[in-house]
Amino acid sequence: MKVEIANLTISFPSPQGMSQAVRGVSMTLGAEKLGIVGESGSGKSLTARALLRLLPPAAVVTADRLQFDGIDILKASERDMRAIRGKRAGLILQDPKYALNPIMTAGAQIAEAWRNQKKGSAKEAMQAAIDLLAQVQIRDPKRVAAAYPHELSGGMGQRVMIAMMLAPDPELLIADEPTSALDASVQAEILRLMEDLVSRRGMGLILISHDLPLVSHFCDRVAVMYAGRVVEELAAGELVRAQHAYTRGLLDCLPTLSHPKGRLAVMSRDPAWLA
């Protein structure tokens, strides 16, 4: 599995003409863990969703290359896309409260994803769903399978999401701020679970977040995005050697327990970064 993105732009029509949300992003990804970090509106979610062609209908996408394992996503038919979505690449959204269908049980939603790719009977699908729930370390998978999303906690809901997206054994998992809606104590648990599953299955992972230290901790590589561009891309271990002023600024803004500061730095933005 190889993802190749070259010079990707995504724009939306606005009263002032087309406004570019992603402006020439390039990156490649194999079976590794890539973190994309950036503030709201930096284009990180759009970039990831463009891979599955799940952008809002108004979005205009251009790229020199946008490929998933050799399949040209810009030209692929909707049928081809459906063979990628779910089956080869899953997407985990931020808040399970909204991302799960409120009128279907957790089990039914996982079973639906499983059955969509693997066929099989409804009974087999439900059994698979319960097995998957056990894999995401839910203690009482039968009960959770019969529960509706509003009966689940945020952490549980996100485990259901992960189980659902892993159901068809995809090669790539895109996690779009998967822990932002969760309590701090649950965040690490979910990330560890996800990392564990991804490593064990030899999958690729794109982890989108605005939490730089968190991403660098869980990923092999980190891409820092600002205003629709990748301003810096480096190995997670080399974060301290970051060159770009924005990345440095982000790091300087972080409070640490080991080196307490009297006053936290505030990011000062250079208009030149936008160029």
Place this chain on the structure above:
Amino acid sequence: MNGRNGRLAGTAASLLLTLFGLVFVTFFIGRVMPIDPLIAILGDHAPEDVMARTRVELGLDQPLVVQFGLYVWRLLHGDLGRSVMSSNLVTQDIARYFPATIELATVAIIVATLIGVPLGVLAAVRQGSVIDKVIRVVCLAGHSIPIFLLALLSLLIFYATLDWAPGTGRADVAFEGMNPVVTGFLTIDTAWAGDWDAFYDAWAHLAQPAGVLAYFSMAFIARMTRAFMLDALAGEYIITARAKGLSALRVIWRHAFGNIAVRLITVLALTYAGLLEGAVVTETVFSWPGLGQYLTVSLLNADMNAVLGATLVVGLIYMALNLFADAAYKMFDPRVR
């Protein structure tokens, strides 16, 4: 279990209270109107002593509160009093007129739903497209043209000009009273009797008023469906469903439509209630002998027992359909169970 019984009791209590309120308001509105019901019965040339005697006979000399108590007492025994105009029991009149309205409203709501819901879904899925715009215009017309105009236009075009449809009324004179009344629905009774000419005639007469009502209701249903669907399609869980690789049909019908079904049922139930209460104008234009026409004629003749009785029936229908919508909510939406 206890909570469930408690809820049931609460629902029953609120229903009874609503019903009582309905009787109370209709009764007093009927009585404070500056119309002397005696004139409707005796005419305005009746001698004074006859007037006075009848007043006592009907209990109209009693204080309003006593009259009201008496009315409620009779109501509890299933007695809605006698209609002045038809001199039948009001319950008999309603039993005679109501099937015509039920027949009309039921056909109209079925047609309106079968067309309106898919159109609404289509408009939402293809938001902003030519199809969406065409549907919007069609619905806007159905919604904004006054229904009496629609009805008259329909008569003008399909009856007077094209001669495709029979004129007004429920059946041709030739068929009237030919078949035994079993259900009161002509479309069923004629089939029951095996009188296929009359059967065809009944449907032909039904087509125009039902069509006008269906168009009007369809416009509303389609617009509501579209709005609900746009709301549902914008949900995050739609992105999830698509990310799972589901087909567009499954995303639209299972995930989006599944989530609006409950709200839609409420809209349909209330639209149906609106039609059942007697589409007064439509029934008048098409001389359709239904509840709406009965209510109108009774009101114009100050036939207060008939007005009260018909109003109560309408109120009961509203309450029943509301109850049904609530039950549907609880059945289909796990969050309110």
